[in-house]
Amino acid sequence: xxxxxxxxxxxxxxxxxxxxxxxxxxxxxxxxxxxxxxxxxxxxxxxxxxxxxxxxxxxxxxxxxxxxxxxxxxxxxxxxxxxxxxxxxxxxxxxxxxxxxxxxxxxxxxxxxxxxxxxxxxxxxxxxxxxxxxxxxxxxxxxxxxxxxxxxxxxxxxxxxxxxxxxxxxxxxxxxxxxxxxxxxxxxxxxxxxxxxxxxxxxxxxxxxxxxxxxxxxxxxxxxxxxxxxxxxxxxxxxxxxxxxxxxxxxxxxxxxxxxxxxxxxxxxxxxxxxxxxxxxxxxxxxxxxxxxxxxxxxxxxxxxxxxxxxxxxxxxxxxxxxxxxxxxxxxxxxxxxxxxxxxxxxxxxxxxxxxxxxxxxxxxxxxxxxxxxxxxxxxxxxxxxxxxxxxxxxxxxxxxxxxxxxxxxxxxxxxxxxxxxxxxxxxxxxxxxxxxxxxxxxxxxxxxxxxxxxxxxxxxxxxxxxxxxxxxxxxxxxxxxxxxxxxxxxxxxxxxxxxxxxxxxxxxxxxxxxxxxxxxxxxxxxxxxxxxxxxxxxxxxxxxxxxxxxxxxxxxxxxxxxxxxxxxxxxxxxxxxxxxxxxxxxxxxxxxxxxxxxxxxxxxxxxxxxxxxxxxxxxxxxxxxxxxxxxxxxxxxxxxxxxxxxxxxxxxxxxxxxxxxxxxxxxxx
Amino acid sequence: xxxxxxxxxxxxxxxxxxxxxxxxxxxxxxxxxxxxxxxxxxxxxxxxxxxxxxxxxxxxxxxxxxxxxxxxxxxxxxxxxxxxxxxxxxxxxxxxxxxxxxxxxx
Numbered sequence: 001x002x003x004x005x006x007x008x009x010x011x012x013x014x015x016x017x018x019x020x021x022x023x024x025x026x027x028x029x030x031x032x033x034x035x036x037x038x039x040x041x042x043x044x045x046x047x048x049x050x051x052x053x054x055x056x057x058x059x060x061x062x063x064x065x066x067x068x069x070x071x072x073x074x075x076x077x078x079x080x081x082x083x084x085x086x087x088x089x090x091x092x093x094x095x096x097x098x099x100x101x102x103x104x105x106x107x108x109x110x111x112x113x114x115x116x117x118x119x120x121x122x123x124x125x126x127x128x129x130x131x132x133x134x135x136x137x138x139x140x141x142x143x144x145x146x147x148x149x150x151x152x153x154x155x156x157x158x159x160x161x162x163x164x165x166x167x168x169x170x171x172x173x174x175x176x177x178x179x180x181x182x183x184x185x186x187x188x189x190x191x192x193x194x195x196x197x198x199x200x201x202x203x204x205x206x207x208x209x210x211x212x213x214x215x216x217x218x219x220x221x222x223x224x225x226x227x228x229x230x231x232x233x234x235x236x237x238x239x240x241x242x243x244x245x246x247x248x249x250x251x252x253x254x255x256x257x258x259x260x261x262x263x264x265x266x267x268x269x270x271x272x273x274x275x276x277x278x279x280x281x282x283x284x285x286x287x288x289x290x291x292x293x294x295x296x297x298x299x300x301x302x303x304x305x306x307x308x309x310x311x312x313x314x315x316x317x318x319x320x321x322x323x324x325x326x327x328x329x330x331x332x333x334x335x336x337x338x339x340x341x342x343x344x345x346x347x348x349x350x351x352x353x354x355x356x357x358x359x360x361x362x363x364x365x366x367x368x369x370x371x372x373x374x375x376x377x378x379x380x381x382x383x384x385x386x387x388x389x390x391x392x393x394x395x396x397x398x399x400x401x402x403x404x405x406x407x408x409x410x411x412x413x414x415x416x417x418x419x420x421x422x423x424x425x426x427x428x429x430x431x432x433x434x435x436x437x438x439x440x441x442x443x444x445x446x447x448x449x450x451x452x453x454x455x456x457x458x459x460x461x462x463x464x465x466x467x468x469x470x471x472x473x474x475x476x477x478x479x480x481x482x483x484x485x486x487x488x489x490x491x492x493x494x495x496x497x498x499x500x501x502x503x504x505x506x507x508x509x510x511x512x513x514x515x516x517x518x519x520x521x522x523x524x525x526x527x528x529x530x531x532x533x534x535x536x537x538x539x540x541x542x543x544x545x546x547x548x549x550x551x552x553x554x555x556x557x558x559x560x561x562x563x564x565x566x567x568x569x570x571x572x573x574x575x576x577x578x579x580x581x582x583x584x585x586x587x588x589x590x591x592x593x594x595x596x597x598x599x600x601x602x603x604x605x606x607x608x609x610x611x612x613x614x615x616x617x618x619x620x621x622x623x624x625x626x627x628x629x630x631x632x633x634x635x636x637x638x639x640x641x642x643x644x645x646x647x648x649x650x651x652x653x654x655x656x657x658x659x660x661x662x663x664x665x666x667x668x669x670x
Numbered sequence: 671x672x673x674x675x676x677x678x679x680x681x682x683x684x685x686x687x688x689x690x691x692x693x694x695x696x697x698x699x700x701x702x703x704x705x706x707x708x709x710x711x712x713x714x715x716x717x718x719x720x721x722x723x724x725x726x727x728x729x730x731x732x733x734x735x736x737x738x739x740x741x742x743x744x745x746x747x748x749x750x751x752x753x754x755x756x757x758x759x760x761x762x763x764x765x766x767x768x769x770x771x772x773x774x775x776x
Contacts, residue, residue: 568753
């Protein structure tokens with residue numbers, strides 16, 4: 001089941017989020033966010049002054065206090081919304097795992113039935129056809145087909161067997177046939193899903209390095225404005241202007257970056273949410289951020305750049321042979337060949353000649369062996385064979401027609417694999433097997449190039465084949481004849497040169513490289529070792545998704561930057577609203593500074609405070625969805641966002657504050 | 671006037687005859703905070719930056735040369751600077767300007 005994207009306005013998320021907003025007023029938890037903490041202290045001071053009866057204008061001060069509390073609540077609401085959406089997605093994933101019972105082996109062949117949540121790491125359970133797998137684990141005995149659609153959304157069952165790279169099973173998936181013994185590899189509460197859920201929940205969420213840096217910057221700004229306000233109070237005394245404390249608090253709250261301060265954690269959680277929507281579980285917020293800074297992608301050729309297997313794409317007949325005859329013989333020689341390559345030959349030939357197995361009652365199939373390196377069929381006294389050109393040359397007695405030799409050479413030269421077909425002693429022609437490059441990749445790699453990300457294809461193929469596929473797919477670079485240890489060495493080399501590297505992997509031998517990479521996306525079908533080593537798990541096991549992971553990471557970082565710029569740029573208009581209002585009572589000559597022609601000093605200050613609170617709510621959708629992402633270089637994105645969020649951030653509040661001033665004047669609030 | 675460094679333009683009767691050291695002490699304090707209060711966090715920032723890993727540049731790297739960066743840097747300095755000092759400036763030169771326009775001089 002794919003995690004669904006929830007509407008921003010889903011009441012099932014909004015209603016609990018409102019309650020959460022009040023719970024988050026707790027100053028102990030709010031202290032983690034210095035900007036909002038200062039706002040809350042300001043709101044509290046204003047409220048105390050109001051209750052104790054200090055101040056001349058009760059109605060005005062009451063509204064100031066009210067909107068300061070709203071500012072804190074709105075920021076809490078943004079965070080609660082992001083958490084709620086994350087939890088809803090995680091809950092949908094977790095729903096599969098409740099009510100599962102496990103048959104635990106209690107030694108000496110005794111099997112006991114226990115609830116799945118009582119299983120501990122190291123326990124061995126038996127799972128039979130029709131039962132749910134009670135927890136993440138490794139198959140230690142047997143093989144079974146497993147329906148993993150609950151996790152991956154992919155309806156085709158997969159085979160899970162002991163040993164090798166296909167031994168990992170996920171809790172909540174269903175065994176369809178056979179019986180397997182599974183060793184549980186994680187305690188309840190420690191599975192990937194649990195780790196992901198705790199990541200979006202407040203309790204164990206830790207600030208990422210980028211969030212810490214931004215929090216320090218925002219705290220420094222807050223401190224500067226706090227000092228500026230305190231000195232303003234002192235200047236006021238010297239100039240015989242009495243600035244009232246609620247007005248100073250209002251100005252302070254308007255100036256400190258409450259917009260980004262309030263939305264910061266929501267942006268981070270929303271990044272993780274967006275990954276979950278793509279069925280990728282991140283093990284830390286840090287990993288999502290690193291994905292945004294990645295500038296080298298290591299992509300495995302097989303499965304990522306090309307379809308899993310080579311496919312027959314063409315028949316090249318020898319002189320004097322029709323294409324029809326060649327296709328016919330190739331199909332016969334491949335009927336018993338159950339490899340994907342063999343099946344692709346049958347499928348390609350099918351367009352030319354349909355054949356039923358019943359026609360072949362008296363056929364003897366000759367399977368492929370490592371010695372003969374051929375496969376085929378003996379039927380009605382004719383030996384049909386297909387195999388490598390060397391093997392077939394031996395089969396037909398050493399002589400191969402010149403044009404066929406040329407075809408073989410040109411296919412190899414283009415990065416394909418030639419298979420030669422012969423009947424008895426006659427060479428009929430060549431089958432062109434080739435890696436099929438997945439569609440749309442060269443466009444994506446082009447987008448990456450524009451963003452400054454280099455793509456490197458990793459393949460075990462020889463350099464010639466690798467170069468041909470690299471050219472066709474449009475990757476920037478390739479590593480041919482690669483072994484797993486080469487991957488690790490390449491990652492280290494790139495990191496030494498100052499690059500951040502992302503990769504995908506599924507095998508146990510990928511684990512060191514996954515751990516070394518800055519972003520290591522493990523395939524859900526992969527081994528437990530690979531999943532432990534990486535910092536993300538792709539539930540769909542689709543290696544091409546690495547590309548989307550990087551885009552989500554970039555979008556997260558850009559959203560944060562854009563809203564920070566917007567938040568600080570907003571302050572200009574607030575000065576023009578509040579400063580003349582504070583002075584005009586004593587010096588009416590300052591009136592021309594009120595360039596927005598706000599109605600009264602009270603309405604001006606109140607409008608600025610209301611705008612400051614409401615903008616948080618208005619920007620929640622943007623924080624949760626992320627700013628629109630374009631595959632451009634950093635300079636272009638920066639210029640664009642400076643224009644929108646910088647210049648726009650300066651201008652928008654002038655309009656907004658004026659509008660609010662008109663409204664509150666019209667309804668008589670100030 | 672000796673002992674006063676001149677920054678005060680002696681407008682506040684720099685070093686008063688009655689020996690009240692108020693402005694000498696507050697000015698000294700302000701200078702200390704103004705210098706070291708800035709230098710210490712900036713040094714900490716530099717130390718943190720110095721420990722950072724050097725990253726390779728690419729089209730995805732934040733550009734630190736060219737007109738865009740110049741505009742961004744100057745814009746940020748002006749904006750944050752204006753935001754910090756505008757309240758105080760409004761009360762003094764800006765207010766005095768408007769008072770002057772109304773024929774009120776000091």
